[in-house]
Amino acid sequence: MGRWQALLWLGPSLALIAAVVVYPAVALVRASLSRYSITGLYQGSVGAANYARLLEQEALATVVANTVIWVAAIVVLTVVASLGLAQLLNEDFPGRRLVRWALIVPWAASLIMTSKLFVWLYDYYFGILNHVLISLRLVAAPVDWLGNDATVMAAMIAVGIFVSLPFTTYVVLAGLSSIPGEVYEAARVDGASPWRTYRSMTLPLLRPALLVAVVLNVIYVFNSFPIVWTLNDRNPGFAHDTMITYMYKIAFKSSLRDVGLAAALGVVNVLVILIAVVLYVRIISWREAEA
Amino acid sequence: MSAPRGRRRVVRRAALCCAGLALAVVVLAPYAVMVCTALKPEGELRTTPPRLTPVEWRPGNFLEVLGDPSFQTWLRASLVVALTSTTIVVLAATPAAYYTARHRFPGRSAFLLIVLITQMFSPTALVVGLYRQFVELGLVDTYTALILTNAAFNLAFAVWILRAFFAAIPREIEEAAAVDGCGRLRTLVRVVLPLSLPAIVTAVIFAFIAAWNEYIVALTLMTDPARKPLTVGITSYVTAYVQHWNYLFAASVIAIVPVVVLFALIERHLVGGLTAGSVK
DSSP, rough: OOOHHHHHHHHHHHHIIIIIIHEEEEEEHHHHHHHEEOOOOOEEEEEHHHHHHHHHTTTTTHHHHHHHHHHHHHHHHHHHHEEEEEHHHHHTTTTTTHHHHHHHHHSSSSSSHHHHHHHHHHHHTHHHHHHHHHHTTTTTSSSOOOOOOTTTTHHHHHHHHHHHHHHHHHHHHHHHHHHHHHHHHHHHHHHHHHHHHHHIHHHHHHHHHHHHHHHHHHHHHHHHOHHHHHHTTSSSSSSTHHHHHHIIIHHHHHHHHHHHHHHHHHHHHHHHHHHHHHHHHHHHHHHHHHO | HHHHHHHHHHHHHHHHHHHHHHHHHHHHHHHHHHHHTSSOOOSSSSSSSSSSSSSSSSSSSHHHHOOOOOHHHHHHHHHHHHHHHHHHHHHHHHHHHHHHHOOOOOTHHHHHHHHHHHHOOOTTHHHHHHHHHHHTTTTTTTTTHHHHHHHHHHHHHHHHHHHHHHHSOOHHHHHHHHHHTHHHHHHHHIIIHHHHHHHHHHHHHHHHHHHHHHHHHHHHHSGGGGGGGGHHHHHGGGGGSSBOOHHHHHHHHHHHHHHHHHHHHHHHHHHHHHHHTTTT
């Protein structure tokens, strides 16, 4: 009886999840074991052949390396910068509300629109970034940020950090505000310097918030699509793709149009995210156990 | 003793103010370029060296974008998808959040774990599966596909926000309603929901913005120009053949300003909903 009642109340949510999360996940696994024509017609099962072919792809090593760099650089730099920004926004000063609102803009704005904006800012001829850098004598000649193999990844990572900062700063800020004021009072009475107080009191108390910020950012940044898709648009091949944009290109863009191969990579991507999710769940329950 | 300390406080506040201002400038500078470019006439887009501000300010770009039939189509698609999927999110999340907040039952934590997992999976990782699914169901190029996808992936946030709020409402209020002869559903609708307005507003705004900004599923499924939402549609202002950056950014400003205002309204509740209650 009670069980049926629960089903009634949870039913709509469960139906939605089953229809649009579980079903496509099953469809993804099924597609990874099948072969499709270039127009998307099912041509039968091929077992694990798509996975074997995936390992043979020449671009795979580059794409995996790109993904590691993309995720690691953005997450590390974002979290470090957020520690400083959160400390600033945790202080009371006139205009703090306005600064917090400003920080919301890159978070609320559509990622595809922000990505297009950065394509324009990075433009070789007409982009304002080159103009500013030359005026400040930081570079001697314009840089083709998105066309040069040496700069495109760094340029994309900068945008990734820019859009990840707001969420991360807000998480750290929430962590800071949960630290009771008496902790700082005690440190002051003991005559601890501000830096020492920060290192031995604030940072350890922020650990749970930081872990959450790191794991969630790893998932978000790994899953990120619009930035690389847009900023790397001009470059042929897969030299600057991540596992997500590579998967998308195989499935929908390149002359390959190889749904089976893309689905195999999709399954790998899902497994990577699942590992991060398991970590996240363990971190949260670890906190509950500690509390 | 107190005078130098007072002066130190003033200096400190001034320094914090400057740092805050610098941060705001850095964050907003790119969007200032967006607004200024949106106000430039076509002929001023390609000048060397580039200028930040237009020589001739042209607010007419905004009117031209608003009057563009294509833009109106994309706007309508975005509104239909975002409003409908948000409605579904609230209708599905409310009973689930209420029941899990008030009752312990077998499968409760399993359900919450499933919800958490859906939150971690953006549609991006599953996009190839979603595409196969909607091909099989014949739903490519339909609003239904976009609406369902957005509803499913934005459900989790609403469940967390509503659940936390429902759990904080004293049981006595509901018991009083029950004594007055209200059934459980009636208690929820008549007593609990009116008290939970802030949480519902937060859930609504979040689900709306997430659907409004959704890109990859729309890019994949919507090939019919008459059904593309804003995020996909406006990219046709700048292609290999035409480069109307001013229109692209005017359309972007129109799409971004309302959601920034809405986001600012729910700023305080965002972290709680996105970190599934792990950060208090």
